[in-house]
Amino acid sequence: xxxxxxxxxxxxxxxxxxxxxxxxxxxxxxxxxxxxxxxxxxxxxxxxxxxxxxxxxxxxxxxxxxxxxxxxxxxxxxxxxxxxxxxxxxxxxxxxxxxxxxxxxxxxxxxxxxxxxxxxxxxxxxxxxxxxxxxxxxxxxxxxxxxxxxxxxxxxxxxxxxxxxxxxxxxxxxxxxxxxxxxxxxxxxxxxxxxxxxxxxxxxxxxxxxxxxxxxxxxxxxxxxxxxxxxxxxxxxxxxxxxxxxxxxxxxxxxxxxxxxxxxxxxxxxxxxxxxxxxxxxxxxxxxxxxxxxxxxxxxxxxxxxxxxxxxxxxxxxxxxxxxxxxxxxxxxxxxxxxxxxxxxxxxxxxxxxxxxxxxxxxxxxxxxxxxxxxxxxxxxxxxxxxxxxxxxxxxxxxxxxxxxxxxxxxxxxxxxxxxxxxxxxxxxxxxxxxxxxxxxxxxxxxxxxxxxxxxxxxxxxxxxxxxxxxxxxxxxxxxxxxxxxxxxxxxxxxxxxxxxxxxxxxxxxxxxxxxxxxxxxxxxxxxxxxxxxxxxxxxxxxxxxxxxxxxxxxxxxxxxxxxxxxxxxxxxxxxxxxxxxxxxxxxxxxxxxxxxxxxxxxxxxxxxxxxxxxxxxxxxxxxxxxxxxxxxxxxxxxxxxxxxxxxxxxxxxxxxxxxxxxxxxxxxxxxxxxxxxxxxxxxxxxxxxxxxxxxxxxxxxxxxxxxxxxxxxxxxxxxxxxxxxxxxxxxxxxxxxxxxxxxxxxxxxxxxxxxxxxxxxxxxxxxxxxxxxxxxxxxxxxxxxxxxxxxxxxxxxxxxxxxxxxxxxxxxxxxxxxxxxxxxxxxxxxxxxxx
Amino acid sequence: xxxxxxxxxxxxxxxxxxxxxxxxxxxxxxxxxxxxxxxxxxxxxxxxxxxxxxxxxxxxxxxxxxxxxxxxxxxxxxxxxxxxxxxxxxxxxxxxxxxxxxxxxxxxxxxxxxxxxxxxxxxxxxxxxxxxxxxx
Numbered sequence: 025x026x027x028x029x030x031x032x033x034x035x036x037x038x039x040x041x042x043x044x045x046x047x048x049x050x051x052x053x054x055x056x057x058x059x060x061x062x063x064x065x066x067x068x069x070x071x072x073x074x075x076x077x078x079x080x081x082x083x084x085x086x087x088x089x090x091x092x093x094x095x096x097x098x099x100x101x102x103x104x105x106x107x108x109x110x111x112x113x114x115x116x117x118x119x120x121x122x123x124x125x126x127x128x129x130x131x132x133x134x135x136x137x138x139x140x141x142x143x144x145x146x147x148x149x150x151x152x153x154x155x156x157x158x159x160x161x162x163x164x165x166x167x168x169x170x171x172x173x174x175x176x177x178x179x180x181x182x183x184x185x186x187x188x189x190x191x192x193x194x195x196x197x198x199x200x201x202x203x204x205x206x207x208x209x210x211x212x213x214x215x216x217x218x219x220x221x222x223x224x225x226x227x228x229x230x231x232x233x234x235x236x237x238x239x240x241x242x243x244x245x246x247x248x249x250x251x252x253x254x255x256x257x258x259x260x261x262x263x264x265x266x267x268x269x270x271x272x273x274x275x276x277x278x279x280x281x282x283x284x285x286x287x288x289x290x291x292x293x294x295x296x297x298x299x300x301x302x303x304x305x306x307x308x309x310x311x312x313x314x315x316x317x318x319x320x321x322x323x324x325x326x327x328x329x330x331x332x333x334x335x336x337x338x339x340x341x342x343x344x345x346x347x348x349x350x351x352x353x354x355x356x357x358x359x360x361x362x363x364x365x366x367x368x369x370x371x372x373x374x375x376x377x378x379x380x381x382x383x384x385x386x387x388x389x390x391x392x393x394x395x396x397x398x399x400x401x402x403x404x405x406x407x408x409x410x411x412x413x414x415x416x417x418x419x420x421x422x423x424x425x426x427x428x429x430x431x432x433x434x435x436x437x438x439x440x441x442x443x444x445x446x447x448x449x450x451x452x453x454x455x456x457x458x459x460x461x462x463x464x465x466x467x468x469x470x471x472x473x474x475x476x477x478x479x480x481x482x483x484x485x486x487x488x489x490x491x492x493x494x495x496x497x498x499x500x501x502x503x504x505x506x507x508x509x510x511x512x513x514x515x516x517x518x519x520x521x522x523x524x525x526x527x528x529x530x531x532x533x534x535x536x537x538x539x540x541x542x543x544x545x546x547x548x549x550x551x552x553x554x555x556x557x558x559x560x561x562x563x564x565x566x567x568x569x570x571x572x573x574x575x576x577x578x579x580x581x582x583x584x585x586x587x588x589x590x591x592x593x594x595x596x597x598x599x600x601x602x603x604x605x606x607x608x609x610x611x612x613x614x615x616x617x618x619x620x621x622x623x624x625x626x627x628x629x630x631x632x633x634x635x636x637x638x639x640x641x642x643x644x645x646x647x648x649x650x651x652x653x654x655x656x657x658x659x660x661x662x663x664x665x666x667x668x669x670x671x672x673x674x675x676x677x678x679x680x681x682x683x684x685x686x687x688x689x690x691x692x693x694x695x696x697x698x699x700x701x702x703x704x705x706x707x708x709x710x711x712x713x714x715x716x717x718x719x720x721x722x723x724x725x726x727x728x729x730x731x732x733x734x735x736x737x738x739x740x741x742x743x744x745x746x747x748x749x750x751x752x753x754x755x756x757x758x759x760x761x762x763x764x765x766x767x768x769x770x771x772x773x774x775x776x777x778x779x780x781x782x783x784x785x786x787x788x789x790x791x792x793x794x795x796x797x798x799x800x801x802x803x804x805x806x807x808x809x810x811x812x813x814x815x816x817x818x819x820x821x822x823x824x825x826x827x828x829x830x831x832x833x834x835x836x837x838x839x840x841x842x843x844x845x846x847x848x849x850x851x852x853x854x855x856x857x858x859x860x
Numbered sequence: 861x862x863x864x865x866x867x868x869x870x871x872x873x874x875x876x877x878x879x880x881x882x883x884x885x886x887x888x889x890x891x892x893x894x895x896x897x898x899x900x901x902x903x904x905x906x907x908x909x910x911x912x913x914x915x916x917x918x919x920x921x922x923x924x925x926x927x928x929x930x931x932x933x934x935x936x937x938x939x940x941x942x943x944x945x946x947x948x949x950x951x952x953x954x955x956x957x958x959x960x961x962x963x964x965x966x967x968x969x970x971x972x973x974x975x976x977x978x979x980x981x982x983x984x985x986x987x988x989x990x991x992x993x994x995x996x
Contacts, residue, residue, distance in 0.1 A: 755903060
């Protein structure tokens with residue numbers, strides 16, 4: 025049997041973290057992709073895996089009830105069953121056959137158990153409402169018209185687990201479920217037991233009706249019916265989650281990129297006339313888009329554009345201001361003041377004044393050397409006395425002041441002219457570009473040029489080192505004051521501003537859209553990286569899933585092949601291999617078969633019986649996976665069109681399955697009963713019998729010979745017509761002894777390796793004495809005839825009498841006491857069966 | 861003890877008992893009684909086949925050496941009516957099968973048992989030219 029499956033998360037974790045074993049070709053996954061895989065599992069690397077026994081089929085923590093074996097099934101008012109009938113299964117029973125003829129109610133028992141656990145029946149649920157609605161038995165009555173109750177032995181629990189389903193009407197949802205004595209919602213009950221998912225994935229019910237239809241259905245349906253036993257649903261869910269995340273990421277990237285083309289187109293349309301658009305377009309052409317640069321361009325275009333760009337020029341023109349009038353006026357004032365000073369000092373000679381003052385200082389110094397008044401040494405005339413001294417000193421002071429004033433005025437005039445030269449009154453260069461932009465700057469340019477010319481004239485006045493003439497300076501000051509650029513400049517400002525506004529009107533919507541798109545483009549590199557990691561994780565997980573699927577299906581495929589080998593017996597069709605292949609809509613179960621060694625198409629070369637056997641081979645593993653909480657399998661009507669040899673193989677297969685779990689088989693085919701009874705000494709057989717008013721009885725089957733002799737004894741003691749009684753008792757005794765001999769022969773011959781066919785051929789058509797001879801002969805090599813001597817030697821007088829009378833009972837009447845004869849017949853049977 | 865005259869020994873008589881069994885059931889015997897008619901019908905056929913062999917000159921001793929299948933195989937030649945012989949053979953096989961106690965078998969219908977009894981009667985009558993006195 026396949027080993028217990030590890031949790032999918034464990035397996036994936038191992039593949040993610042452990043060194044790659046030799047031969048495994050799957051490449052190591054990147055760290056981020058690893059995280060993505062584990063995130064998809066709802067976990068992280070290093071976190072212990074969830075309890076594999078926990079049923080995650082929804083709704084809170086649940087206990088996991090395992091090892092369930094059926095102990096009792098009680099049914100009333102369900103389909104063919106009227107009053108309550110009980111099927112009590114011995115605790116030790118491993119293989120149970122429930123037999124009964126068609127319409128006896130055995131299938132109703134089988135369906136009742138299925139209905140209790142699944143809420144429906146596969147036999148009915150795909151049929152019309154008319155079929156599905158007929159659950160209630162016509163003879164049911166009372167408040168609770170129908171009830172199904174099952175007791176299960178489960179692991180770790182002394183008391184049986186009880187599940188009860190009752191309903192009052194045929195409405196699909198009009199039933200209640202009880203777990204023990206506690207009512208529960210129909211689905212919550214199974215969830216609470218941890219059975220909700222296993223009842224689907226490891227469905228313990230196998231009916232030929234369902235299996236046959238699955239075999240005939242689409243390849244994907246067959247795949248879906250088998251694949252769940254691999255326990256990879258969690259992996260499928262994880263892959264789905266990962267793919268969903270990948271899809272989201274891809275969508276995110278696509279949504280970020282979606283406006284790019286349109287924005288590029290719109291931007292390109294503006295790029296011819298708007299440098300901002302041209303710059304933006306060049307940025308948009310880059311991959312990834314430099315979001316920071318683009319944002320700077322959008323928010324502060326002037327700082328990020330070439331100085332010669334139209335917008336920058338327009339902005340310069342819009343903000344162009346004439347030389348400040350104050351500066352001009354100040355300059356004019358300075359010029360006027362300088363002129364005034366120059367005029368005031370006009371006619372004075374600072375140098376002459378300085379020379380004279382120096383001469384007078386020397387004369388005064390010479391006089392101070394004299395001892396009193398003395399005549400002027402130069403002219404000898406005027407007496408240089410004290411009065412002269414005072415007067416001379418005053419003259420010296422006056423001459424110094426004159427020289428200083430004259431020098432100051434000149435100096436001030438020079439400084440004023442130097443300041444005026446620093447004042448740039450030339451027309452701004454940007455004005456020259458305004459013409460190209462269609463802004464007509466001529467008036468402003470002319471005024472500016474006039475100002476410049478006039479100032480140039482002033483500069484010419486001050487070009488030499490000498491002081492400018494007062495008249496010229498005053499003339500220049502007047503010129504500066506008279507030129508007014510403001511009006512022309514304002515006009516140009518407005519035109520430039522209007523052009524900017526016109527450009528903005530076209531640009532702003534595009535810029536706004538660009539700004540809106542920026543956040544998406546901002547995360548685009550990370551999103552693309554995430555997308556690449558998700559793609560890597562998806563591919564890795566898909567490969568891991570394929571590997572895991574193959575690894576897990578391999579032992580199951582082996583089991584399927586073994587099952588087929590058991591069932592195919594003499595069939596020339598060999599099952600070479602079974603694969604789960606493809607994925608998505610191309611998923612299928614591929615069967616590789618060969619007919620007498622030549623490869624063939626499975627379904628085309630198989631008979632109906634072989635197809636039935638194949639279906640059973642395929643689906644038995646589903647019901648017997650070690651993970652299943654159900655330690656029972658219910659098989660309904662498995663024989664179908666099988667020939668006796670295949671029935672023999674089926675019996676062996678059931679015996680093998682029953683070694684691991686409780687196998688409950690519902691069948692009407694006595695060949696299977698015979699075959700199983702021969703093969704499995706401890707088989708438990710129940711008979712289902714139907715009486716009037718839908719009363720169904722389930723009785724444990726005693727051997728046929730015992731039951732026949734019971735009937736014979738009842739006849740012997742009855743008031744029946746004596747002629748009938750004598751003939752029937754004799755016939756029944758013959759029947760019982762024949763049956764016992766047949767059973768003994770089957771067991772002994774089969775133990776010696778005889779086939780079912782050989783046993784059948786040895787007994788077919790033979791009367792009692794001849795059958796006894798077959799038993800005595802004991803082997804195929806001996807002719808199936810025994811002399812009376814042989815019989816006499818082997819058994820006693822009572823046996824001989826029974827054989828003699830019973831063998832002739834078809835031709836003559838029993839003579840003597842019928843009851844005594846039945847006692848002798850039972851003695852004979854006991855001897856044959858080794859019970860005496 | 862019944863006298864030989866009271867005992868039903870011919871196929872015709874045994875077939876008659878089968879019809880009696882059908883007509884007068886004993887409820888407390890339940891399904892056992894139902895099967896009594898089947899036993900009797902089969903015995904009637906076996907008696908009819910034996911009568912055919914005896915009428916053809918076979919001895920009781922030699923007849924005991926033949927199993928029922930072999931006896932039935934020779935019946936067409938003995939009674940000269942292949943169709944009747946084959947019907948009788950089929951009826952015997954069906955009745956034999958019904959005699960085996962198997963819970964999962966559908967009980968025989970009364971009309972089936974009547975037909976088997978009638979076939980036994982007809983076979984016996986054909987084999988003995990209506991005398992039916994060659995009881996076994």
